[in-house]
Amino acid sequence: MIQRQREQWQLDEGSAEAYERYLVPLLFAPGAEYLIELATPGPGERVLDVACGTGIVARRAALRVGSGGKVVGLDLNEGMLGMASKASSDVRPVIEWRQGDATSLPLPDGAFDVVLCQQGLQFFPDQPAALSEMHRVLTPNGRLALSVLRSVEHNPGYLLLADALERHVGPEAGAMMRSPFPSLSGDELRELITGAGFQDVGIFLGIGPVRYPTVDEFLRWEGASSPLAEPIGALKDDIRAALIHDLGEALRIYTDDVGIVFPTETYLAVAR
Numbered sequence: 160m161i162q163r164q165r166e167q168w169q170l171d172e173g174s175a176e177a178y179e180r181y182l183v184p185l186l187f188a189p190g191a192e193y194l195i196e197l198a199t200p201g202p203g204e205r206v207l208d209v210a211c212g213t214g215i216v217a218r219r220a221a222l223r224v225g226s227g228g229k230v231v232g233l234d235l236n237e238g239m240l241g242m243a244s245k246a247s248s249d250v251r252p253v254i255e256w257r258q259g260d261a262t263s264l265p266l267p268d269g270a271f272d273v274v275l276c277q278q279g280l281q282f283f284p285d286q287p288a289a290l291s292e293m294h295r296v297l298t299p300n301g302r303l304a305l306s307v308l309r310s311v312e313h314n315p316g317y318l319l320l321a322d323a324l325e326r327h328v329g330p331e332a333g334a335m336m337r338s339p340f341p342s343l344s345g346d347e348l349r350e351l352i353t354g355a356g357f358q359d360v361g362i363f364l365g366i367g368p369v370r371y372p373t374v375d376e377f378l379r380w381e382g383a384s385s386p387l388a389e390p391i392g393a394l395k396d397d398i399r400a401a402l403i404h405d406l407g408e409a410l411r412i413y414t415d416d417v418g419i420v421f422p423t424e425t426y427l428a429v430a431r
């Protein structure tokens with residue numbers, strides 16, 4: 160059960176705050192810009208952000224739809240939604256934050272013009288059901304834009320982090336760090352989306368560098384913002400030092416004068 164929750168990336172309140180502070184500026188705010196460009200929500204439109212986390216995509220969408228539009232952010236996790244609400248207190252239109260499961264959306268049919276889902280699909284236990292739900296809540300001409308990371312082999316910095324966690328913390332920690340990186344091909348993603356009733360599916364690759372100032376901060380930021388906050392926080396000093404040393408050695412090929420940098424790869428998908 161705990162493993163399942165970790166694989167669904169369920170965070171407590173402190174981790175949601177760390178996620179907003181560290182990972183949103185680094186990874187999720189730039190990703191949100193891509194999704195918004197792909198879906199182009201416009202003035203007056205109604206937008207749903209599925210698995211909204213701390214709500215960066217919903218916040219960006221609100222800027223586009225303006226006062227005549229509506230934005231709803233939905234997530235399973237109360238800690239994420241609490242942080243989303245705090246981080247959006249001055250955003251207009253006021254975003255509606257809803258707790259719910261992507262595989263059974265507590266929302267009426269045809270209620271949205273645009274559905275967005277950034278890095279959520281890989282955590283849903285029933286992906287076809289979640290995509291069918293996204294299709295159900297869209298209007299007949301509604302648009303979908305989502306992103307889902309490529310396999311961990313295409314994201315080498317995180318592969319090395321997962322391997323080091325496996326060696327120094329345990330197999331569960333390694334599996335958790337691999338869980339955001341599903342082994343899904345572009346064709347499989349297209350089939351999943353088409354199978355849920357969508358048309359005109361487009362799949363794109365997003366490839367970009369990601370930077371962390373030091374190996375220590377790579378571990379600290381990823382650890383604090385993930386379901387591993389507790390086990391990583393509880394590591395004895397000598398084990399933590401060995402983990403950082405080992406990870407630093409492994410990341411030597413991705414180290415330059417200002418820190419560590421490695422490529423990340425994600426799929427971006429659009430459909431109608």
Ligand SMILES: C[S@@+](CC[C@H](N)C(=O)[O-])C[C@H]1O[C@@H](n2cnc3c(N)ncnc32)[C@H](O)[C@@H]1O
Binds near residue numbers: 170233234239261277
């Ligand atoms: C990596 S985060 C992405 C969050 C957000 N989309 C962003 O761009 O920052 C994954 C999110 O999926 C949510 N999640 C996992 N399973 C879910 C489900 N079945 N229904 C709704 N949300 C879910 C988690 O709570 C978490 O907030």
